[in-house]
Amino acid sequence: MGNHHGHGPKSGNTTPSSGASSRDGSRKSISRTASGNDIEEAEKPAEKQPIHTSQMLPTEKLAKILTEKAHKEEGVNGVTSKVFTRYLFPRYPILGEKLFNYFHTHSKSKNTYMSTSAFKQQCENYLAILDDEVIRDTLVKMWATHSEDSSGEVLTPENMTSLLMCTYHISMDHYSEGPQMCLSSNKTLKAVVDSCFHTKKSLSAQFVSHWIATNTPRLLFPLHRYAVHSLATSWRTLEECEHSLAAGKSSEAEAYPGLELATPVLEQSNPFPQAKPHPHMLTMSMSWLLAGALPPFYSRPQKAQSPSSSSAGIASKSFLSKLVCAIPSHWTILYDSDEMGLGSNRFLHHVLNYKGPTLVLLRVQDGQKFCIASANEWHESHHYWGGEECAVFQLLPKFQLLEKGSKMLYLNLSVRGYPHGLRVGKDPRAPILSIDGGFEKIEWQKIPYYLECIEVWGCGDQVSRERQLEVKKWEVKEAERQRNVKLSASDWLDHPDRYLLELAGRPQYYQGQT
Template structure:
């Protein structure tokens, strides 16, 4: 895939700059579209796209008797586990190739792959994927997307991420509720919207949500030729492949129960506020600072391990990083259902954690809010938390309420001790009209000038394991120091003047003299 990086500004332009090695190799490759011309160059000296084009053309000639790439071959050998993704991407290539047939000619397929691999602009990526799932309206003269199409796009992105989760393929039980919140937040009860509006909404609210889906498609196009060479008939044998360039994993209709891992259930068997699907959504809405995932394993990693090569092992780690958008390292550092609800309990468990955090509030009427802090929490009568801080409404609809885009912008306020200043927690750049206000006792939250009783608060640490261990070590030291203060021994002279002695005497305890036994 690295052979195709270039500077690109639009989805329709071909890459204009490549490395010197690429230029040298591309000059020696014939550019006409026949399969015979492709055979003139030794296969091991071709670029990845050339290799893939040659292989898929040969498969189409054998199976479909056409000189090009058919949808059937594109699906079976590139995305055998994701038929919807294969269908949308093939139709996108077919439409842009201007082909009047049901298949893509060899030269056109090669050109479309090269164009797609050269796309680097995130906004162009969002536009392309939204248009793939939308329908062109002759009446309005533009692509229109329905809420059902938008939900299908989100589900496809979610399934690809879940299939490459570090704990293995799995499905969240609350995925439908999460997707409905996103659809309601974007469509506002409308039946359809322009694809341009949907792409802009994604860029403003969850700008990284579809990027792993694009990177997965790029990786598959650039590396699938290796697996095809090793497995001549990947679908007919019924054996699932272990190399990650194949989109292996869950079938779309096979959900797996939510596990008791980082987004499962608490100690008292109550579900966490931050579910697996909601963590995927927040990871797509927040900067990369929050979601640096640990090294993940590829799905089906235990099957047919003897067939895995060293190149395949390296690709496992790479694909896990680009395709998995669900962080596996988020740790629960405060749960009000287990640790108690109150300002002092919040401060005790949260202060001292030096990594970024997510504070999830569940209030009346099943509403959820989230405050994302990019740095350590602190008590102060000044606002803090600039670039990277965000405020979200999670349920009943998902929307980004405000985010810190500038380094000097302050969004978070926490004060429980300084007199003369507002007590409690606040989020919002305008101190006179904060978006969210939590009272000093952490009992009520106010949003849009309407107070709600707080039911549960969770705080998730998004830093690495070392930051969590250091916080726990500091708390252990504090507990030991407190125990030492309780066990201080007083001398006889100190006890004679100690106020506790007079309190005991007032309560009726007799006096003891040195001559008494």
């Protein structure tokens, strides 16, 4: 009940506070008139405003660095196509040009370059793209051109080839086993383009994007991931290069390692680890294509390995390999009819008991190739089986998805009263592919062909392969044990083999005979 002290402002203090209280207890916000210094600061160009580097976002840092380089090299107050491509995508100039043109178009810049703020905004918009469909549409539109008849954005076969080649090179350069080169890459890409265009000279960007989503839905994602990675992290590399140049530790060519392409490894007879005297049907480029067409279930990557001796370099390359590379390095050959013999019994012996997903590649007499993707373990049954991730493709001369879904695989070689052989397709009355019981002939579109070669690749982890080999070793040991069973004298007297030997001219056996 004592003394109450007032907490109001002193009579000598007339400076208003930003949150002064009114009589009813509410707080009023008092606006402050902008000073001359504030107006000057706001009217300064973005590149001249004071920037606190530690608080900048990656896009702000990148925009600032590229603006400085463009001003130094070209005398331009903004970001130019030459600087953007040279410092962000030196190994992939086509990607750099397409991405810059996309940014420039959407920024609606009236100049040949973009202002710093406009470039920053376009980078943020691109980094915010998360939907798979939007990613595909965006990349297709980057390579599209405006048609002369005002029908919108269109692509030519050459445009689509350039798009596929760009994402293919990025995947190859960041392969977990080191940069790769495939001599059949042009043939593989031509199969995709020919299947999409059907001899037409141009197609709408919307049609091409829809075709890619249907047949190879994951093929373009490495291209987008690499672009996002470069936009988000290149500022750090550029800063390190600038410090290295300023300290005189290296020349400009040495400071920017991305300016030089890594030396690719020429394709060997087999790009995968297994040795073979003749090339496999599944080439490196075809494995890249199938990995982009199949669900991630088939191409789950293993831990990437890098030859770099630096732990930081290993971590960086391993991360980029997992981020960008869509080529599986863990697929292993289970069965090759050229080496192991063509026949249903050979197929069963080498494929059964493998628990992981598999790819069955078929080559017929006229050079056509097909692929059967099975997400389940192969087994004999007179019923159709298979999960939702099963599919069948035509690989050559055109690449296309023929059908996918559950219960489309059939393998029966022993149950009587039902068709023998291997069939693929949801309609039992009209299967897409049909192989006879002897694995000699195949029927496609009601036309019979001779089956020349079969390859089966296991797409599971190493444990699946090891368990299958353990089962095979057990089967061999069990067969040897059954073969070496010793018979007693009484058992031999009634054994059928004794009767057969007597018919062959050895009617009597003595204890001393061998």
